[in-house]
Amino acid sequence: MQTKKTYTVEEATRKLEHYCAYQERCHQEVQQKLEGMHMIPEAIDVIIVHLLEHNFLNEERFAKTFVRGKFKFKAWGRRRLTFELKKKDISKVNINQALTEVPEEVYVDTFNDLAEKKANSITENNIYKKKKKFIDYFLYRGWESHLVYTKANELIK
Template sequence: MYSKKTYTLEEATKKLEHYCAYQERCHQEVRKKLEGMHMIPEAIDLIIVHLLKHNFLNEERFAKTFVNGKFKIKRWGRNRLIYELNKKDIGKVNINQALAEIESTDYIEVFNNLAEKKANSIKETNVYKKRKKLIDYLLYRGWESHLVYEKANELIK
């Protein structure tokens, strides 16, 4: 018969310290992890307070790391970054601080490189379909619509 593993408060705290030290986490991820460990709500609150107090959990740091990573590696635009951070219940102040760390010159450069690379890789002969594919791709990635439409009209004539 399968029995679920139970944790003492100390064991769960140590496990979550390691979980947070391994990679930046948001409050929501930590809460879900603790619920998955079948911890009671009072214990969850105690552990989260401990993690905050000992700087294992920091939402501002998480937001900055998240934005930096997704922008540089996945090439996401501001809209997608804001959407994903909102899904993780990150506060507006932390989102705005994290987005402010992206240099506007880097932002435009990444956007232009991504758009040009994608435009060259689309093997569509119909100009309108090709433009639509490029626009859909860039909008899905979270780039602002005014940038996307300008670039699509510039690249695909």
């Protein structure tokens, strides 16, 4: 029979400090980690308060880091970024503040560069199918529909 590892509040606190120091975390991830460690709700509250007080856990910082990273490496648009942050229970205020991390001109330039590359990489001969592939690609990644449709009509003729 396998027994579950149990942790004292101090051990769990140290473990979660390392967990949060390694990478920015949201409250939901920390909560799930603690529940996975089989901590009781009172201990979870004590540990989360400790992490907040000692700045290991900061929702605003997490949201900003998340937006910068996903925009830079995965080229997600604002709609997808907002959706993913909402899934992590990040407040609307922090989401809006995080979205300001990407300047408008950088956002549009990135979209235009990606659109040119994608339009050139689609090998479909049928114009309508090519447009559909182009549009689906960008809508899935959360780019605004008005940008996507305008660019599709401009690039694919």
